[in-house]
Amino acid sequence: MKNIKDKNLMKKSIIKSAKSLWKSFPIILSTILLISLISTLIPKTFYTTIFTKNIFLDSFIGTLIGSIFAGNPITSYIFAGELLKQGIGLIAVTAFIVSWVTVGIVQLPAEATILGKKFALLRNLTAFIFAIVVAILTILILGVIK
């Protein structure tokens, strides 16, 4: 009896994972297609005009972009990873990855309705600031360990 239950649960887990990946499939495919297009069309020197290697400015821009976008973190890894190859600094990419999941402008109305307006606003605002802090902290530690 327990074996049947376990088998059913495993089957459910596999289906759930497959569904989750399938749900992300169009957006992942679109992201890779767009990245490929951007990489071919835009020269690497263009990024140096936006990202000036100033740790505060770069992490702020990265956080801002990550906060606007929303979705599965797997998309952010692919997007950020490919941008890193294009020459965008690790600090901007880190801030982007962190804010992608921790700041939720799209989900803000739902969060405010259920958990409270003040809480939702403060949580997202502090998450925005902390995305910059995490990016700087990570790069500093990485630099020290290297």
Add this chain to the structure above:
Amino acid sequence: MNLKNKLHRSVYNRKGCENLQAGPKLWSKKAKNISSSWYFLIIVILIYLILFILNQNLFLQSLNFFYKIILKIIPIFAIVFILMAISNYFITPKFIIKHLKEKGIKKWFFVIVGGILSAGPIYMWYPLLGDLKNKGLNYGLIACFLYNRAIKIPLFPIAIFYFGLKYILILSGAMIIISIIQGILLNKLMGVKK
């Protein structure tokens, strides 16, 4: 019916917390999300078609770039899928909620672990967190839980592929520390008493 009630109903109209798949309202919302992501893919394909008409050389270069990325990440997706299935098998929302009710310093520990292990879209967790808030889970712990949702162990293979193991470990560590600081700060800002 307001949004709060709608979300509560959609999550709780299933048996207990075992299956947190939402009810009809949220399903229709999900269906909308799914179709919008497919629409996005169609738009991108259309852009490629336009590029094919305008500049075949650029089109082929982009497609070649796309092919190279896909080839690299397909094996990693297989690992991600296996890890997701294992995580879904062992970690249920019921398991997480049970441990969120711990007391004292343990509470922070389980909130961090719960956030890392929790799966599914974030809006699915709002009603449950709202319910737990009414049962005594303070704002700081909720914020800490939500922050740690950014760390996804089943997605580590793809993150390591792009950024390396050392970077991911440091980033995860930094995020855990910051999640606690954010939790404490939010408790202060929200006027939560100890």
